């Protein structure tokens with residue numbers, strides 16, 4: 001079967017590899033789609049210390065069950081599923097443990113059924129424990145930000161202010177439920193938030209962008225003793241210049257990441273049920289589709305974010 005293997009920065013090779021053998025508790029899937037994750041871009045773009053190549057990445061997989069292991073009772077060939085996999089997703093087939101499979105409703109397309117990002121946003125919100133009538137700033141409304149926005153809305157906030165430098169993304173944020181939008185390249189976000197909160201700052205400030213600028217801005221918008229939620233992915237070492245300020249402001253700092261498998265799978269189950277029941281909508285977020293041979297372009301788009309870009313997905317033909 002064909003599989004895209006990353007041999008080094010910008011060095012994708014489509015190889016023919018053996019279909020993995022199937023264990024008793026495993027399921028063989030025909031891959032339909034695999035989303036390009038922001039967390040993969042750094043290992044594709046530059047050689048990373050400590051990472052070995054070739055690498056078999058790709059973890060946002062949806063597909064169809066082809067074969068089930070002897071002990072698998074809950075799935076059968078033909079089932080449409082989203083999966084939590086730890087790699088090898090940019091391939092025609094993948095083998096996954098049966099407890100990491102989640103059924104997709106017939107109304108949901110494979111392209112929007114991404115179990116891992118939905119698990120991250122679901123668990124991020126659970127961990128940050130949003131309360132009724134909270135005021136919320138969402139700093140960075142790319143793919144993850146726009147899923148968070150829809151789920152945050154369901155927690156009954158007083159308002160959500162979506163903050164991003166891309167105008168077309170802010171328009172979509174508004175359609176998906178943002179009460180206010182702020183573009184920091186043309187507006188003073190801190191002043192706007194002050195006006196909206198009687199000078200206090202928001203109860204919960206979500207940092208989603210995963211860079212120093214979004215982290216600093218999120219801290220700037222948070223009220224004294226408010227929650228500063230670090231949702232963004234921050235690879236490598238990074239200094240926090242304003243730690244004295246964070247300390248003085250008595251922020252409740254929440255790292256909304258998690259590593260425990262039980263938590264991951266529970267978040268996936270909850271998030272996938274929300275997707276299947278139409279509580280969240282990922283359809284407008286899937287903006288760029290590529291076939292396997294175009295994987296380099298899919299990653300380029302994810303890095304460069306051309307106008308209107310939200311998410312790249314590899315669609316297997």
Ligand SMILES: [Zn+2]
Pocket residue numbers: 037038039059060116117
């Ligand atoms: Zn991902």
